[in-house]
Amino acid sequence: MRCYLLIKNRNRDKASFKFFGAQVTELEKGHGSMGMGMFIFLGHKGDKDEKEVLVHEYGHTWQSAILGPFYLIVIGLPSFTWAFLPVFNKMRKKKKIRYADFYPESWANAWGTGVTGLRVPDR
Secondary structure, X not given: OXXXXXXXXHOOOOOEXXXXXXXXXXXXXXXXXXXXXXXXXXXXXXXOOHHHHHHHHHHHHHHHHHHHHHHHHHHHHHHXXXXXXXXXXXXXXXXXXXXXXXXXXXXXXXXXXXXXXXXXXXX
């Protein structure tokens, strides 16, 4: 909760709204997005498909609810390393592996789509 308040205070001029019961806080442009608990931090990277990102991140909120304290180990850390470590970025490009093929991301897409009824396209 403390992390949420710190991020929220730094982004006072950004929108905050509800998405299927989850509290969404928009971050400054260029940041990635993250969902945990009933909070979604929506980073804008110039995505035209904001709703798809919301559905995906909402799926992460369900993973968090199901796994509880194990979420950070089972989903959070693997997802973070898959997204931000250069070695995985290079490997994905070289082997043409989609970001959504890694289990935390495909599972988040499945949960988000299943719960909201909104589709996240395979990428």
